Amino acid sequence: MPADLAVLGLAHSGLPLAQAATASGIGTIGYDPDASTIAEIAAGRPPGDAPLTAAEVRRMLARGFRAFSDPAVLGRVRTAVICTPTALGADRALDLAPVLTAARTLAAHLRPRTIVILESSVYPGSTEDVVRAALEEGSGLRAGRDFHLACSPTRLDPGNRRHDYTNTPKVIGGLTPACTEAAAAFYGRLTDKVVRARGPREAETAKLLETNYRQINIALMNEMAVFCHDLGIDLWDVVRCAETKPFGFQSFRPGPGVGGPGVPVDPNYLPYHSRSLGYPLRMVELAQEVNARMPRYVSQRAAALLNEHGKSARGARVLLLGVTYKPDLPSQEGAPAREVATRLKELGAQLSYHDPYVPQWRVAGHPVPRADSLYEAAAAADLTLLLQNHRTYDLQGLAAKAQLLLDTRGASPTGAAHRL
Missing domain, CATH: 3.40.50.720 (NAD(P)-binding Rossmann-like Domain)
Known part of the structure:
Protein backbone atom coordinates (compact mmCIF):
# COMPACT_ATOMS: atom_id res chain seq x y z
CA MET A 1 0.00 0.00 0.00
CA PRO A 2 1.24 3.59 -0.60
CA ALA A 3 2.89 5.33 2.34
CA ASP A 4 4.04 8.83 3.10
CA LEU A 5 7.45 7.74 4.37
CA ALA A 6 10.00 4.95 3.98
CA VAL A 7 12.85 4.68 6.49
CA LEU A 8 15.87 2.83 5.11
CA GLY A 9 17.86 1.23 7.92
CA LEU A 10 16.06 0.23 11.12
CA ALA A 11 18.89 0.55 13.60
CA HIS A 12 19.66 3.10 16.32
CA SER A 13 18.42 6.16 14.36
CA GLY A 14 16.04 4.70 11.78
CA LEU A 15 13.58 3.01 14.11
CA PRO A 16 13.17 6.08 16.37
CA LEU A 17 12.46 8.19 13.27
CA ALA A 18 9.82 5.68 12.19
CA GLN A 19 8.39 5.78 15.71
CA ALA A 20 8.14 9.59 15.67
CA ALA A 21 6.55 9.62 12.22
CA THR A 22 4.06 6.91 13.08
CA ALA A 23 3.09 8.72 16.29
CA SER A 24 2.51 11.88 14.22
CA GLY A 25 0.05 10.10 11.97
CA ILE A 26 2.40 9.74 8.99
CA GLY A 27 1.93 6.51 7.07
CA THR A 28 5.32 4.89 7.53
CA ILE A 29 7.09 1.77 6.36
CA GLY A 30 10.57 0.56 7.15
CA TYR A 31 13.08 -1.15 4.91
CA ASP A 32 16.07 -3.19 6.03
CA PRO A 33 17.83 -5.93 4.04
CA ASP A 34 18.41 -7.92 7.24
CA ALA A 35 15.60 -10.47 7.43
CA SER A 36 16.22 -11.06 11.14
CA THR A 37 15.63 -7.36 11.84
CA ILE A 38 12.31 -7.52 10.00
CA ALA A 39 11.31 -10.67 11.87
CA GLU A 40 12.07 -9.10 15.25
CA ILE A 41 9.98 -6.02 14.47
CA ALA A 42 7.10 -8.12 13.14
CA ALA A 43 7.16 -10.04 16.42
CA GLY A 44 6.91 -6.77 18.37
CA ARG A 45 10.52 -6.70 19.55
CA PRO A 46 13.21 -4.05 18.96
CA PRO A 47 15.98 -5.43 16.74
CA GLY A 48 19.56 -5.52 18.01
CA ASP A 49 20.57 -2.33 19.79
CA ALA A 50 17.63 -0.20 18.64
CA PRO A 51 16.80 2.16 21.54
CA LEU A 52 13.11 1.25 21.78
CA THR A 53 11.23 -1.03 24.10
CA ALA A 54 9.07 -3.92 23.00
CA ALA A 55 5.99 -1.97 24.10
CA GLU A 56 6.98 0.96 21.86
CA VAL A 57 7.47 -1.35 18.88
CA ARG A 58 4.07 -2.92 19.48
CA ARG A 59 2.47 0.53 19.60
CA MET A 60 4.07 1.35 16.25
CA LEU A 61 2.65 -1.82 14.73
CA ALA A 62 -0.79 -1.04 16.17
CA ARG A 63 -0.64 2.34 14.43
CA GLY A 64 0.07 0.73 11.08
CA PHE A 65 3.86 0.65 10.84
CA ARG A 66 5.26 -2.27 8.84
CA ALA A 67 8.83 -3.29 8.07
CA PHE A 68 10.00 -5.05 4.89
CA SER A 69 13.12 -6.60 3.42
CA ASP A 70 11.72 -6.37 -0.13
CA PRO A 71 12.91 -3.08 -1.68
CA ALA A 72 9.93 -3.00 -4.06
CA VAL A 73 7.98 -1.18 -1.33
CA LEU A 74 10.27 1.83 -1.80
CA GLY A 75 8.58 2.71 -5.08
CA ARG A 76 5.33 3.63 -3.32
CA VAL A 77 6.45 6.43 -0.98
CA ARG A 78 6.57 10.20 -1.14
CA THR A 79 9.57 10.60 1.18
CA ALA A 80 12.53 8.28 1.75
CA VAL A 81 15.03 8.81 4.58
CA ILE A 82 18.36 6.96 4.62
CA CYS A 83 19.31 6.11 8.20
CA THR A 84 21.85 3.32 7.68
CA PRO A 85 24.58 3.31 10.35
CA THR A 86 28.16 4.30 9.62
CA ALA A 87 31.20 3.54 11.74
CA LEU A 88 34.95 4.06 11.72
CA GLY A 89 36.93 1.27 10.11
CA ALA A 90 40.40 0.08 11.06
CA ASP A 91 41.88 2.81 8.85
CA ARG A 92 39.94 5.46 10.83
CA ALA A 93 37.83 6.27 7.79
CA LEU A 94 34.04 6.22 7.94
CA ASP A 95 32.58 3.19 6.23
CA LEU A 96 30.05 4.65 3.80
CA ALA A 97 29.32 1.31 2.11
CA PRO A 98 25.93 0.88 3.89
CA VAL A 99 24.86 4.37 2.78
CA LEU A 100 25.93 3.70 -0.80
CA THR A 101 24.10 0.37 -0.81
CA ALA A 102 20.92 2.00 0.50
CA ALA A 103 21.12 4.76 -2.11
CA ARG A 104 21.56 2.23 -4.91
CA THR A 105 18.66 0.16 -3.63
CA LEU A 106 16.43 3.21 -3.47
CA ALA A 107 17.53 4.38 -6.92
CA ALA A 108 16.10 1.28 -8.57
CA HIS A 109 12.64 2.21 -7.29
CA LEU A 110 12.85 6.03 -7.20
CA ARG A 111 9.92 7.94 -8.63
CA PRO A 112 9.81 11.58 -9.76
CA ARG A 113 8.96 14.19 -7.08
CA THR A 114 10.12 11.92 -4.23
CA ILE A 115 11.87 13.64 -1.32
CA VAL A 116 15.12 11.84 -0.44
CA ILE A 117 16.83 12.76 2.83
CA LEU A 118 20.11 11.51 4.27
CA GLU A 119 20.26 11.23 8.08
CA SER A 120 23.30 8.95 8.40
CA SER A 121 26.54 10.40 9.78
CA VAL A 122 28.80 11.07 6.79
CA TYR A 123 31.67 13.21 5.60
CA PRO A 124 31.00 16.72 4.26
CA GLY A 125 30.17 16.30 0.60
CA SER A 126 28.74 12.79 0.86
CA THR A 127 25.15 13.78 0.10
CA GLU A 128 26.23 15.15 -3.26
CA ASP A 129 29.25 12.99 -4.07
CA VAL A 130 27.95 9.61 -2.86
CA VAL A 131 24.16 9.63 -2.47
CA ARG A 132 23.30 11.97 -5.34
CA ALA A 133 25.59 10.14 -7.75
CA ALA A 134 24.14 6.74 -6.83
CA LEU A 135 20.54 7.94 -7.06
CA GLU A 136 20.99 9.64 -10.43
CA GLU A 137 22.95 6.77 -11.95
CA GLY A 138 20.51 4.12 -10.78
CA SER A 139 17.27 5.98 -11.54
CA GLY A 140 18.02 8.10 -14.59
CA LEU A 141 16.45 11.01 -12.70
CA ARG A 142 18.20 14.25 -11.81
CA ALA A 143 18.41 15.53 -8.23
CA GLY A 144 17.01 19.02 -7.78
CA ARG A 145 14.97 18.73 -10.96
CA ASP A 146 13.17 15.37 -10.92
CA PHE A 147 13.39 14.64 -7.19
CA HIS A 148 14.34 16.52 -4.03
CA LEU A 149 17.55 15.70 -2.18
CA ALA A 150 18.58 16.98 1.26
CA CYS A 151 20.67 16.14 4.29
CA SER A 152 19.30 16.32 7.84
CA PRO A 153 21.75 14.63 10.23
CA THR A 154 20.26 12.68 13.10
CA ARG A 155 20.34 14.32 16.52
CA LEU A 156 18.91 11.42 18.43
CA ASP A 157 19.92 11.11 22.10
CA PRO A 158 18.55 7.73 23.23
CA GLY A 159 17.18 7.70 26.75
CA ASN A 160 17.05 11.49 27.04
CA ARG A 161 13.87 12.28 28.96
CA ARG A 162 14.03 16.00 28.24
CA HIS A 163 14.78 16.18 24.52
CA ASP A 164 12.95 14.03 21.99
CA TYR A 165 12.09 14.25 18.31
CA THR A 166 9.47 16.92 18.89
CA ASN A 167 11.52 19.49 20.78
CA THR A 168 14.92 18.89 19.14
CA PRO A 169 15.45 21.25 16.17
CA LYS A 170 16.26 19.57 12.85
CA VAL A 171 19.02 21.03 10.67
CA ILE A 172 18.20 20.71 6.96
CA GLY A 173 20.39 21.42 3.96
CA GLY A 174 18.94 20.80 0.50
CA LEU A 175 20.64 20.55 -2.85
CA THR A 176 18.49 23.49 -3.99
CA PRO A 177 16.27 25.93 -2.10
CA ALA A 178 13.27 23.93 -3.27
CA CYS A 179 14.85 20.74 -1.90
CA THR A 180 15.37 22.44 1.46
CA GLU A 181 11.78 23.60 1.63
CA ALA A 182 10.41 20.18 0.68
CA ALA A 183 12.46 18.51 3.43
CA ALA A 184 11.51 21.27 5.88
CA ALA A 185 7.84 20.69 5.16
CA PHE A 186 8.27 17.00 5.95
CA TYR A 187 10.16 17.53 9.21
CA GLY A 188 7.76 20.28 10.18
CA ARG A 189 5.26 17.49 10.81
CA LEU A 190 7.63 15.89 13.36
CA THR A 191 9.43 18.67 15.17
CA ASP A 192 8.71 22.10 16.57
CA LYS A 193 11.59 23.79 14.77
CA VAL A 194 13.59 23.32 11.58
CA VAL A 195 16.87 25.11 10.94
CA ARG A 196 17.75 25.71 7.29
CA ALA A 197 21.41 25.32 6.40
CA ARG A 198 22.86 26.89 3.26
Missing part, protein backbone atom coordinates in the same frame (compact mmCIF):
# COMPACT_ATOMS: atom_id res chain seq x y z
CA GLY A 199 23.24 23.47 1.71
CA PRO A 200 23.91 19.79 2.39
CA ARG A 201 27.61 20.35 3.11
CA GLU A 202 26.82 22.80 5.87
CA ALA A 203 24.27 20.40 7.37
CA GLU A 204 26.77 17.51 7.22
CA THR A 205 29.48 19.63 8.81
CA ALA A 206 27.17 20.79 11.59
CA LYS A 207 26.85 17.13 12.64
CA LEU A 208 30.63 16.75 12.38
CA LEU A 209 31.12 19.76 14.65
CA GLU A 210 28.56 18.55 17.21
CA THR A 211 30.11 15.08 17.46
CA ASN A 212 33.71 16.27 17.60
CA TYR A 213 32.82 18.95 20.17
CA ARG A 214 31.46 16.28 22.50
CA GLN A 215 34.42 13.97 22.02
CA ILE A 216 37.03 16.69 22.49
CA ASN A 217 35.43 17.95 25.70
CA ILE A 218 35.13 14.44 27.12
CA ALA A 219 38.81 13.93 26.28
CA LEU A 220 39.66 17.09 28.23
CA MET A 221 37.76 15.76 31.24
CA ASN A 222 39.47 12.39 30.94
CA GLU A 223 42.85 14.09 30.99
CA MET A 224 41.75 16.13 34.01
CA ALA A 225 40.68 12.92 35.77
CA VAL A 226 44.18 11.44 35.43
CA PHE A 227 45.78 14.76 36.38
CA CYS A 228 43.64 15.22 39.50
CA HIS A 229 44.14 11.64 40.66
CA ASP A 230 47.92 11.97 40.40
CA LEU A 231 47.81 15.16 42.49
CA GLY A 232 45.31 13.86 45.05
CA ILE A 233 42.63 16.33 43.97
CA ASP A 234 38.93 15.47 44.03
CA LEU A 235 37.99 15.95 40.36
CA TRP A 236 34.28 15.62 41.03
CA ASP A 237 34.37 18.47 43.52
CA VAL A 238 36.32 20.50 40.95
CA VAL A 239 33.57 19.87 38.39
CA ARG A 240 30.87 20.72 40.94
CA CYS A 241 32.51 24.07 41.57
CA ALA A 242 33.33 24.87 37.94
CA GLU A 243 29.81 24.22 36.69
CA THR A 244 28.44 26.97 38.90
CA LYS A 245 29.96 29.49 36.48
CA PRO A 246 26.97 30.90 34.57
CA PHE A 247 28.92 31.65 31.38
CA GLY A 248 31.84 30.33 29.36
CA PHE A 249 31.73 26.78 30.76
CA GLN A 250 29.75 23.69 29.85
CA SER A 251 30.09 20.70 32.13
CA PHE A 252 31.20 17.32 30.75
CA ARG A 253 32.08 14.15 32.66
CA PRO A 254 35.02 11.76 32.39
CA GLY A 255 34.53 8.02 32.17
CA PRO A 256 36.07 4.70 31.19
CA GLY A 257 35.86 5.57 27.49
CA VAL A 258 33.44 6.92 24.91
CA GLY A 259 30.94 4.67 23.16
CA GLY A 260 27.85 4.96 21.05
CA PRO A 261 27.22 5.58 17.36
CA GLY A 262 28.61 9.13 17.49
CA VAL A 263 32.31 8.77 16.71
CA PRO A 264 34.91 11.55 16.37
CA VAL A 265 35.63 12.03 12.68
CA ASP A 266 38.51 13.67 10.86
CA PRO A 267 37.08 14.43 7.40
CA ASN A 268 40.56 14.20 5.87
CA TYR A 269 40.50 10.43 6.39
CA LEU A 270 38.59 9.85 3.18
CA PRO A 271 40.71 7.79 0.78
CA TYR A 272 38.71 8.51 -2.37
CA HIS A 273 38.15 12.20 -1.68
CA SER A 274 40.37 14.30 -3.95
CA ARG A 275 39.82 17.47 -1.93
CA SER A 276 41.50 16.33 1.30
CA LEU A 277 43.23 19.28 2.88
CA GLY A 278 46.41 17.33 3.43
CA TYR A 279 46.56 17.92 7.17
CA PRO A 280 44.68 16.34 10.07
CA LEU A 281 42.31 17.94 12.54
CA ARG A 282 44.76 17.75 15.42
CA MET A 283 42.20 18.31 18.17
CA VAL A 284 40.13 15.40 16.87
CA GLU A 285 43.18 13.15 16.65
CA LEU A 286 44.19 14.01 20.20
CA ALA A 287 40.67 13.43 21.50
CA GLN A 288 40.64 9.99 19.91
CA GLU A 289 44.00 9.16 21.48
CA VAL A 290 43.02 10.35 24.95
CA ASN A 291 39.64 8.63 25.00
CA ALA A 292 41.09 5.42 23.57
CA ARG A 293 43.55 5.28 26.49
CA MET A 294 40.84 5.31 29.17
CA PRO A 295 39.98 1.58 29.25
CA ARG A 296 43.65 0.81 29.90
CA TYR A 297 43.81 3.52 32.57
CA VAL A 298 40.70 2.16 34.31
CA SER A 299 42.09 -1.39 34.37
CA GLN A 300 45.36 -0.04 35.79
CA ARG A 301 43.46 1.90 38.46
CA ALA A 302 41.56 -1.26 39.34
CA ALA A 303 44.77 -3.27 39.67
CA ALA A 304 46.40 -0.52 41.75
CA LEU A 305 43.39 -0.31 44.07
CA LEU A 306 43.49 -4.06 44.63
CA ASN A 307 47.21 -3.86 45.33
CA GLU A 308 46.69 -1.05 47.86
CA HIS A 309 44.40 -3.40 49.76
CA GLY A 310 46.83 -6.29 49.72
CA LYS A 311 45.39 -8.16 46.75
CA SER A 312 46.80 -9.01 43.37
CA ALA A 313 44.84 -8.57 40.16
CA ARG A 314 45.78 -12.13 39.30
CA GLY A 315 43.06 -14.33 40.69
CA ALA A 316 41.04 -11.37 42.01
CA ARG A 317 37.26 -11.61 41.65
CA VAL A 318 36.12 -8.48 39.79
CA LEU A 319 32.45 -7.62 39.27
CA LEU A 320 31.72 -5.25 36.37
CA LEU A 321 28.56 -3.17 36.70
CA GLY A 322 26.97 -1.85 33.51
CA VAL A 323 28.42 -2.92 30.16
CA THR A 324 26.32 -0.77 27.80
CA TYR A 325 27.52 2.49 26.28
CA LYS A 326 24.78 4.59 27.87
CA PRO A 327 22.72 4.29 31.05
CA ASP A 328 19.33 2.59 30.90
CA LEU A 329 19.72 1.37 27.32
CA PRO A 330 20.72 -2.05 25.92
CA SER A 331 23.09 -0.83 23.20
CA GLN A 332 26.72 -1.88 23.60
CA GLU A 333 27.98 -0.13 20.48
CA GLY A 334 31.48 1.16 21.19
CA ALA A 335 31.09 0.64 24.94
CA PRO A 336 34.47 0.60 26.73
CA ALA A 337 33.41 -2.24 29.05
CA ARG A 338 34.62 -4.94 26.68
CA GLU A 339 38.15 -3.53 26.46
CA VAL A 340 38.29 -2.97 30.22
CA ALA A 341 37.25 -6.61 30.71
CA THR A 342 39.82 -7.83 28.20
CA ARG A 343 42.63 -5.98 29.95
CA LEU A 344 41.56 -7.22 33.38
CA LYS A 345 41.46 -10.79 32.07
CA GLU A 346 44.99 -10.32 30.74
CA LEU A 347 46.01 -9.36 34.28
CA GLY A 348 44.54 -12.63 35.50
CA ALA A 349 41.32 -11.35 37.09
CA GLN A 350 38.27 -13.58 37.40
CA LEU A 351 35.38 -11.60 35.94
CA SER A 352 31.65 -11.53 36.40
CA TYR A 353 29.21 -8.83 35.34
CA HIS A 354 25.80 -7.41 36.05
CA ASP A 355 23.65 -5.38 33.70
CA PRO A 356 19.84 -5.30 33.80
CA TYR A 357 19.77 -4.73 30.02
CA VAL A 358 22.28 -7.39 28.94
CA PRO A 359 21.24 -10.99 29.71
CA GLN A 360 24.37 -12.49 28.12
CA TRP A 361 27.81 -11.04 27.52
CA ARG A 362 30.95 -12.31 25.84
CA VAL A 363 34.51 -11.01 25.89
CA ALA A 364 37.11 -12.22 23.40
CA GLY A 365 34.69 -14.93 22.33
CA HIS A 366 34.19 -16.31 25.83
CA PRO A 367 31.05 -15.89 27.98
CA VAL A 368 31.37 -13.85 31.16
CA PRO A 369 29.31 -15.16 34.10
CA ARG A 370 26.32 -12.98 34.93
CA ALA A 371 25.66 -12.18 38.57
CA ASP A 372 22.08 -13.04 39.47
CA SER A 373 22.10 -11.55 42.95
CA LEU A 374 23.73 -8.13 42.69
CA TYR A 375 24.40 -7.48 46.37
CA GLU A 376 25.67 -10.99 47.05
CA ALA A 377 27.99 -10.72 44.05
CA ALA A 378 29.31 -7.34 45.21
CA ALA A 379 29.97 -8.72 48.69
CA ALA A 380 31.82 -11.71 47.27
CA ALA A 381 33.92 -9.75 44.75
CA ASP A 382 37.33 -8.40 45.68
CA LEU A 383 36.51 -5.35 43.55
CA THR A 384 33.27 -4.01 42.14
CA LEU A 385 33.86 -1.75 39.14
CA LEU A 386 31.06 0.60 38.03
CA LEU A 387 31.36 1.21 34.29
CA GLN A 388 27.81 2.40 33.58
CA ASN A 389 25.42 3.93 36.07
CA HIS A 390 21.98 2.49 35.36
CA ARG A 391 19.15 4.04 37.36
CA THR A 392 18.41 0.72 39.01
CA TYR A 393 21.74 0.75 40.83
CA ASP A 394 21.62 1.90 44.43
CA LEU A 395 25.23 2.98 44.77
CA GLN A 396 24.95 3.82 48.45
CA GLY A 397 23.71 0.29 49.12
CA LEU A 398 26.30 -1.24 46.80
CA ALA A 399 29.09 0.71 48.47
CA ALA A 400 28.01 -0.69 51.83
CA LYS A 401 28.04 -4.26 50.50
CA ALA A 402 31.12 -4.18 48.26
CA GLN A 403 34.58 -4.91 49.62
CA LEU A 404 35.95 -2.29 47.20
CA LEU A 405 33.98 -0.09 44.81
CA LEU A 406 35.65 1.84 41.98
CA ASP A 407 33.21 4.31 40.42
CA THR A 408 34.25 5.50 36.94
CA ARG A 409 31.15 7.69 36.54
CA GLY A 410 31.30 9.83 39.67
CA ALA A 411 27.78 8.71 40.52
CA SER A 412 28.36 7.41 44.04
CA PRO A 413 27.88 9.64 47.12
CA THR A 414 31.00 11.47 48.24
CA GLY A 415 33.16 9.18 50.36
CA ALA A 416 31.13 6.06 49.54
CA ALA A 417 33.53 4.71 46.91
CA HIS A 418 36.83 5.27 45.15
CA ARG A 419 36.11 7.46 42.16
CA LEU A 420 37.89 7.95 38.85
